[in-house]
Amino acid sequence: MKATAVAGANIALIKYWGNRDEALRLPMNSSLSITLDTLLSTSTVMFDGDLEEDEISIDGTPAEAAVRSRVVEHLDRLRRWAGSEERARVASYNNFPRGAGLAASASGFAALTAAATRALGLSPDERELSSWARTGSGSAARSILGGYVEWRAADRHPDSYAEQIAPPEHWELLDCIAIVSTVPKSVSSAEGHRLAPTSPLYRARLAQVEAALPQMRQAILERDFQRLGELAEAEALSLHAIMWTSRPSLMYWMPETVRVLAAVRERRREGLSAYFTLDAGPNVHVLTTPEHGEQVSRRLAQVEGVQQVKVARPGPGVHLVEQHLF
């Protein structure tokens, strides 16, 4: 059985950082994101009784050891669920750089989970798919759904899954991504999650998130852009504060990151509707409204050190497609 799925990366407005259960990727806090329409991962999975071991290629080359073992572990979980022992051939393709804090593991594991479960003959509902995707990469739980998505923290595996709180067409926001580096980061998000509780500020952050999340949900439902933007900036800075103050300290910012953040605030003082957020990496996501999108993109592209500006909008959740990668 062969199946192929496509999933979009997502940009978290309320971030996931730290697990209550590392192995099952049960997060310490609930989070909230927008699934993006133009940063896509495609995954084709075929189970084959003749294979001696899983064959995994990513972006055209065999997966490096760490990624490979993470994918194999995920396939093992799905095989156990399906009662299968067949090895798989997996090809995954991203239309954007991996490992640079652009959430390729979210879209990648969402697509992999949807393709693999279909190829195994399973028919999971969205909740099951989301909680299974979560076990591969936490934020993949969110990329299962389209539009505006909330992922609930819970103590047990199947109870922690994401749900759509508003479809993509509810609100057309733009995410203009100022890419300042496409070099894979030296410390993975997975390692960062493990370090989170070592920050003396981490418990305070969890309390902050608990207060901010319902406010962010409401800002989305009411299409209150300023409220969303202010909450998103505060939240991103809180995330990076935890990274810097964890032990050892994690520093994902580059000089250009600071330059972009300053530029966003300056443009805002000039009247542009633009707010930044950052994931676990140096690139800056700048949220704006359609009427300001062109100007924001153009101004970002002028900032020294910005290599490229990618524009994304709220997009659909994971979906199966007929065109396979092999």
Added chain:
Amino acid sequence: MKATAVAGANIALIKYWGNRDEALRLPMNSSLSITLDTLLSTSTVMFDGDLEEDEISIDGTPAEAAVRSRVVEHLDRLRRWAGSEERARVASYNNFPRGAGLAASASGFAALTAAATRALGLSPDERELSSWARTGSGSAARSILGGYVEWRAADRHPDSYAEQIAPPEHWELLDCIAIVSTVPKSVSSAEGHRLAPTSPLYRARLAQVEAALPQMRQAILERDFQRLGELAEAEALSLHAIMWTSRPSLMYWMPETVRVLAAVRERRREGLSAYFTLDAGPNVHVLTTPEHGEQVSRRLAQVEGVQQVKVARPGPGVHLVEQHLF
């Protein structure tokens, strides 16, 4: 009566950020610093019954309104203490840029307090001098003393003063200051102190500082440089985490700041003993030992965007001098 005093700026290893009493500058937490030997403020004060109002010049020009009113308020407090109503002529000179996070207000108010009290005929002891300097600029309390200095938080004015925990000759450390900007910052430290409690992480920081301070004191007493450096970096990042997450968010970093921080960590991986700390500004203080000082300075000067590297060592506390500025 005319008197002149010289005081060194200080670099905090455990930072002062936030007040329990704004007017009296009673800090939320105790702090710990090194008084520096080469970043000096000199202040000459002369009280004169013929003056109609205070005449205040800083670095050769009349003080701008905000600085002026802060100095006049401070003189008023000292006049009340001395029972005098005479206006003063004040000249202050800094051998380093003001308002760029290099603690010119600490050394400036320490020198002013020592010169003004002497000119008023008062004979305060060190504790009195320190607590009075504190009311002008919190961290000025520390610049009264030389070497390694601890400033205790307290609920009442005279009880919050600094004391020397080790003299300058106890341990010759170097502070290599990578100056990336000498432009006065757009938000003053005084305003930052007021914003501190708006950070949702602030209470957690206070608990962190309470745990870190005795460890830092011990690292100094035992001359444990690695321990001191690790604590200093964690502490500086915690301070800036509070700034970024306060509302509104304060961002003192420049692109070059991040470049210097990364360079310090890289040099350390190569074997140099060097740790960074930052005050409320974009410039980076790099702590190192005498045997690595020259190499650290040279490498810092090579970092793109570093305009100058100033080197300072533990220096004496405030002292009166015979050479007046006017």
